Amino acid sequence: MEKILDRIVKKNKIKTKFGNVANYIPGLDKAGKEDLGICLLDMDGNRYVHGDYNKKFTIQSVSKPIALMLAMLDNGVDYVFSKVGTEPTGDAFNSMIRLETAIIKKPYNPMINAGAIAVSSMIKGKDKEEKFKRLLDFFKMVTENDTLEYNEEIYSGENRTGNKNRAMAYFMKDQGVIESSVEDSLDVYFKQCSIEVTTVDLAMVGMFLARNGRLSTGEKIISDYQAKAVKSLMMTCGMYDGSGEFALKVGIPSKSGVGGGIMSVLPNKMGIGIYGPALDKKGNSIGGDGILEDLSKELDLSIF
Structure with missing residues (x-):
């Protein structure tokens, strides 16, 4: 496996020159464009790593499935999906057009920004500090990493420049999708996106889901x-408008x-975490996407 990862990472590192590091959130542009790393964990407890696997980066939208888990625990599945849909959009992750044009005025799914903000608004707590603490503690539990914290610089930048997210949130408040304070909900959302992780943390989340919601302790x-x-x-929705x-x-x-x-999650098999800040036009890691395509072909990992 080490030889396979070495070859595939080297091959896809070349692709990073064709991508761009995100710069619309202050601080993200400090990432090294050529960075590329992977951590793969399997059900037998084996860990395989290569490249820049141990570099810290902010989790951003990879936080959305984790927040969704806690929202379902707090409110039940039926309530969560009464406020947020389950259909792919075909639109960019930060698009707000379907909020207004859809027959039912709710976000199409929890993996786009509008849906994720709605999900974050459902986290229980007496105030925004308690809500985020509960969410961060949940992140720590599913990653089995008690050292996780959020990046204050990235959070401040997201909060300061997140005008489109703020517009979507207030629209959803008007439609009754968000029932709590808009600003509190946004604060939780911006902080959750700013949590710093490594590929190992992401692979642990993948393993948590591969085990159908069990920690390594069982x-x-x-x-x-x-x-x-x-x-x-x-x-269906996890890779933005490149999901299909x-x-x-x-x-x-x-x-x-x-x-x-x-x-990434291979049900009952493995969890994978990848870091590669050079993005394609749809906002996905261009090198990471290539790594997963090559791994899937070589190891026959597709679930279909």
Whole structure:
């Protein structure tokens, strides 16, 4: 496996020169464009790593499946999906056009920004500080990493420049999708996107879902149905408006983020974490996408 990863990472590192590091959130542009790393964990406890696997980066949209898990635990599956849909959009992750044009005025799914903000608004707590603490503690639990914290610089930049996210949130408040404070909900969302992780942390989340919501100790945290819901949405919506092509070429439930991370799940087999901040035009790691395509072909990993 080490030889396979070495060859595939080297091959796809060349692609990073064709991507661009995100710069619309202050601080993200500090990432090294050529960075590329992977961590693969399997059900037997084996860990395979290569490249820049241990570099810290902000989780960004890879946080969405994790927040969704806690929202379902807090509110139940039926309530969450009464506020947020389950259909892919075909639009960019930060598009707001369907919020107004859809017959039912709710976000299409929890993997786009509008849906994720709505999900973050459902986290229980007496104030925004308690809500985020509960969410961060949940992140720490599913990654089995008690050292996780958020990046204050990135959070401040997201909060300061997140005008489109703010517009979507207030529109959803007007439609009754968001029932709590808009600014509190946004604060939780911006902070969750700013949590710093490594590929190992993402692979641990992938393993958590591969085990249908169990920690490495065997403790059951979410139900099989909740785990299935998260993996299904990752498969259909997790790679932004490139999800359909990704399903065809790779066939692995995955969630990307503009910080360069990708978290992937092979049910009952393995969890994969990837870091590559050079993004394609749809906001996905260009090198990471290539790694997953090559791994899927070589190891026959597609779930289809």
